[in-house]
Amino acid sequence: MPPEFRTEDAPPYGTVEQVSPLVRRVVARNPSKFTYHGTGTFIVGPASGGQVAIVDAGPADDDHVAAVLRAVDGQQVTHLLVTHTHPDHSPATAAVAKATGATTFGFGPHPPEAIAAHDERVRRALEKGEEPESEDGEGAGDRDFVPDVVVADGDVLDGDGFAFEALHTPGHISNHLCFALREEATTFTGDHVMGWSTTVVPAPDGDLNHYLANLRRLLDRPEATYRPTHGPAITDPVPYVRALIEHREMRDHQIAAALAEGPRDIPSIVDELYVGLHEDLHKAAGASVYAHLVAMQRAGRAVAEPKDDADDWKADWRLS
Numbered sequence: 001m002p003p004e005f006r007t008e009d010a011p012p013y014g015t016v017e018q019v020s021p022l023v024r025r026v027v028a029r030n031p032s033k034f035t036y037h038g039t040g041t042f043i044v045g046p047a048s049g050g051q052v053a054i055v056d057a058g059p060a061d062d063d064h065v066a067a068v069l070r071a072v073d074g075q076q077v078t079h080l081l082v083t084h085t086h087p088d089h090s091p092a093t094a095a096v097a098k099a100t101g102a103t104t105f106g107f108g109p110h111p112p113e114a115i116a117a118h119d120e121r122v123r124r125a126l127e128k129g130e131e132p133e134s135e136d137g138e139g140a141g142d143r144d145f146v147p148d149v150v151v152a153d154g155d156v157l158d159g160d161g162f163a164f165e166a167l168h169t170p171g172h173i174s175n176h177l178c179f180a181l182r183e184e185a186t187t188f189t190g191d192h193v194m195g196w197s198t199t200v201v202p203a204p205d206g207d208l209n210h211y212l213a214n215l216r217r218l219l220d221r222p223e224a225t226y227r228p229t230h231g232p233a234i235t236d237p238v239p240y241v242r243a244l245i246e247h248r249e250m251r252d253h254q255i256a257a258a259l260a261e262g263p264r265d266i267p268s269i270v271d272e273l274y275v276g277l278h279e280d281l282h283k284a285a286g287a288s289v290y291a292h293l294v295a296m297q298r299a300g301r302a303v304a305e306p307k308d309d310a311d312d313w314k315a316d317w318r319l320s
């Protein structure tokens, strides 16, 4: 079983909520199966006057940008931090930077491997006369974002009255950063750890081995509160992260056991592991199994034997 998830009521869109002494949140009206009630843009610093940082300006949505700018009216935005380049996180950065003059910070542009995989999926879908995936889902990306300042793991970003330690946390996407706010022992976890749902790890740029390593790494850290981009805060992070790890390890064992009986393709593994799953969710389950298989392949534990059209999704997989 996955861990017990945390829920919250839909927040009031377009207004700012004070969630802790140093942190305010504005939620964008972009609810979806990837974003829960929407993207939470965090403003860090005193609530009036002085300097502030913004974590994940959010999607390209004029109303959201206006709400964020209203929230920081009369203050100086010194840092625009970007956890990663999915379309619900970084696109508003440019507009907010333009309006405030703030410096943008991120690990780097949208990863080439993610772009290539997305374009290939769109090409295949069009070839088959199917609807290609949407440009605002987790498979797509913000191809325009380029950080002013490239942030590496362990960098400390100092503001007036606040300091963040950056943690490079690839897994969900290779350019993912978390930001640990020292003053409140709080980590802004982006999509790396979310309370309302597990994290999708879209291979090949998404990497389950990296994801798990970066979950384990959190267990040794002192932060007691996580503020994900989507959904409520997590205030007991260690047992929660442990449950996330155990859930993936259980899946890994199940898939390895299935392959031990002979070569298998993804649909047959989904049928065996996700008994009773609604047909609409088979594709998502298949993507999760695929992420596990790619991780096993990268660790030298499994190999793909492509069938006729060299599509990994249709390959038979076996233990190596």
Ligand SMILES: [Zn+2]
Residues within 6 Å of the ligand: 084, 086, 138, 172, 191
């Ligand atoms: Zn994301």
